[in-house]
Amino acid sequence: MPERPELGFLLNRLLHAVIDGELPILQRHGLNMWDYVVLTALGDGAAPTQAELSAATGRDKTRLIGNLDRLAEAGLIRREPDPQDRRNRIVALTGKGSTVLRKCRRDIAQLEGELLSGLTASDRRVFERSLVRLEASLPESRRSLPTSRRSG
Amino acid sequence: MPERPELGFLLNRLLHAVIDGELPILQRHGLNMWDYVVLTALGDGAAPTQAELSAATGRDKTRLIGNLDRLAEAGLIRREPDPQDRRNRIVALTGKGSTVLRKCRRDIAQLEGELLSGLTASDRRVFERSLVRLEASLPESRRSLPTSRRSG
DNA sequence: TATTGTTATACTCTATAACTATA
DNA sequence: TATAGTTATAGAGTATAACAATA
Numbered sequence: 528m529p530e531r532p533e534l535g536f537l538l539n540r541l542l543h544a545v546i547d548g549e550l551p552i553l554q555r556h557g558l559n560m561w562d563y564v565v566l567t568a569l570g571d572g573a574a575p576t577q578a579e580l581s582a583a584t585g586r587d588k589t590r591l592i593g594n595l596d597r598l599a600e601a602g603l604i605r606r607e608p609d610p611q612d613r614r615n616r617i618v619a620l621t622g623k624g625s626t627v628l629r630k631c632r633r634d635i636a637q638l639e640g641e642l643l644s645g646l647t648a649s650d651r652r653v654f655e656r657s658l659v660r661l662e663a664s665l666p667e668s669r670r671s672l673p674t675s676r677r678s679g
Numbered sequence: 680m681p682e683r684p685e686l687g688f689l690l691n692r693l694l695h696a697v698i699d700g701e702l703p704i705l706q707r708h709g710l711n712m713w714d715y716v717v718l719t720a721l722g723d724g725a726a727p728t729q730a731e732l733s734a735a736t737g738r739d740k741t742r743l744i745g746n747l748d749r750l751a752e753a754g755l756i757r758r759e760p761d762p763q764d765r766r767n768r769i770v771a772l773t774g775k776g777s778t779v780l781r782k783c784r785r786d787i788a789q790l791e792g793e794l795l796s797g798l799t800a801s802d803r804r805v806f807e808r809s810l811v812r813l814e815a816s817l818p819e820s821r822r823s824l825p826t827s828r829r830s831g
Numbered sequence: 832t833a834t835t836g837t838t839a840t841a842c843t844c845t846a847t848a849a850c851t852a853t854a
Numbered sequence: 855t856a857t858a859g860t861t862a863t864a865g866a867g868t869a870t871a872a873c874a875a876t877a
Contacts, residue, residue, distance in 0.1 A: 531784075531788075532810075532811055532814070533719075533784075533787060533791070534697050534791045534794070534795075534810075535694065535697045535698065535701060535787075536719075536814075537810040537811065537813075537814045538690055538693055538694040538697060538810070539694055540814045540817060541690055541810065541813055541814060541817070542687065542690040542691055542694050544817045544818075545686050545687045545690060546687065549687060567685075567688075576858075576859095577858070577859065578857085578858060578859080587845080587846080588858085588859075588860095589845095589846085589847090589859090589860075589861085590844085590845075590846095592859075592860065592861090609858095612853080612854070612857095612858085613852085613853060613854085613858095614852070614853045614854065614857065614858045614859070615853095615857095615858060615859085616858080616859070632683075632685075635685060635687075636683075639685070639686045642686070642813070643686075643813070645812055645813060645816045646809055646812065646813070650805055650808070650809050651809075653802055653805040653806065653809070654805065654806055654809040654810075656802070657798055657802050657803075657805070657806040658684075658686075658689040658690070658693065658806075659684055659689065660797055660798065661689075661693055661794070661795070661797060661798070662684070662688075662689050662692045662693060664797045665692060665693070665696045666696075728835075728836095729835075729836065730834085730835065730836080739868080739869080740835085740836075740837095741836090741837075741838085741868095741869085741870090742867085742868075742869095744836075744837065744838090761835095764834095764835085764876080764877070765835095765875085765876060765877085766834065766835040766836070766875070766876045766877065767834095767835065767836085767876095768835080768836070
C-alpha cells in the first residue's frame with residue numbers, strides 16, 4: 528500500500544500472518560503465545576530460575592508467573608526449589624511438556640513452509656539466511672516477544 | 680535462541696528493532712506510530728473518509744479519532760465535510776503534513792539502510808523482493824499495524 | 832432504518848510498587 | 855541490606871456499546 532513499501536510495514540504484515548497462523552496451532556495444545564515462548568526457552572537451555580527465564584524470554588517476571596502457574600497446572604513444567612539457594616525456583620520441562628513443544632514446533636514448521644511456498648527454493652534460502660544474519664546483528668537488549676494483539 | 684530459529688522469532692526481533700529505530704525519528708516530528716501510519720495512508724491515496732482511512736490503516740475508527748484530532752491540531756491534516764454526503768468527513772494532508780511525511784520517510788529509509796547493511800547487495804535485493812512477494816501473497820484481511828509495545 | 836463520526840463504558844493488559852522468604 | 859518470587863494497585867490501551875447527525 529505505501530508507494531515504497533517500508534520494512535516496518537512488510538515485517539509487520541508478515542509477522543501478524545505468522546501469529547495468526549500459529550495461534551490456532553498453539554490453542555489446540557492449550558497454549559497461548561507466551562506459554563509457547565516459555566516452553567521454547569526451556570527446551571533450548573537447561574533448567575533456569577524464573578529470573579533467568581524472565582530475562583531469556585523478555586517476559587516481565589511478574590507476568591511470567593501466571594504463565595508458569597498455568598503450565599505447571601497443565602503438567603507441562605515443574606517448579607522445584609533450588610537446594611543451593613532456596614529463594615530460587617528451578618523451572619524445567621516435564622516429559623509431557625517436551626512432547627507438546629515438539630508437536631507445536633512440527634506444526635509451526637509446516638505452517639512456515641506454506642507461508643514461504645511462494646518463494647523459489649533459492650530465494651527462500653537467501654531469505655531465511657538473511658533473517659538469521661540480521662537478527663544476529665541486532666543489539667542484545669531486544670529479546671523475544673511475539674504478542675497476540677488484535678488489530679482494530 | 681531457539682535451536683532452529685523460527686520465523687516468528689526472527690520477524691519479531693527484526694520488527695521491534697525497526698520500531699525502536701523509527702520511534703525516535705517520528706518523535707522528532709511530534710508523531711507516534713499510528714500518526715505515521717495515518718499520514719502514510721493519506722500520502723499514498725487520495726483524500727478518504729475516516730471510515731475508509733480506518734479500513735486502510737487497520738486502526739479502529741473510534742481510536743483513529745484521537746490521532747486525527749492531534750494531527751489536525753498540529754496542522755498536518757485537514758478534515759472537511761463531504762458536500763456529497765454530509766455525514767462523511769474528508770481527510771487530507773496539508774502542505775505541512777506532506778513535508779513532515781517526506782522527512783520521516785527519508786530518515787526511515789536511511790535507518791533501513793543501516794539495519795540491512797550487514798547483507799550483501801545481492802542478498803539484500805533478494806531479501807527485499809521476497810518480503811514484498813510474501814506480503815502480496817497474504818490474505819487481504821490483515822492490514823497495517825505497527826505497534827509501539829514495550830517489552831517487559 | 833442504516834451509516835458516519837463521536838463519546839462513554841467496561842475490560843484487558845501492562846507497569847510499578849509493595850510484600851515474603853530467604854540470603 | 856539485597857535478591858527471588860509473589861501479590862496488589864494504578865494506569866494505559868483496547869473492545870464494545872450507545873449516541874447525534876445525516877441519509
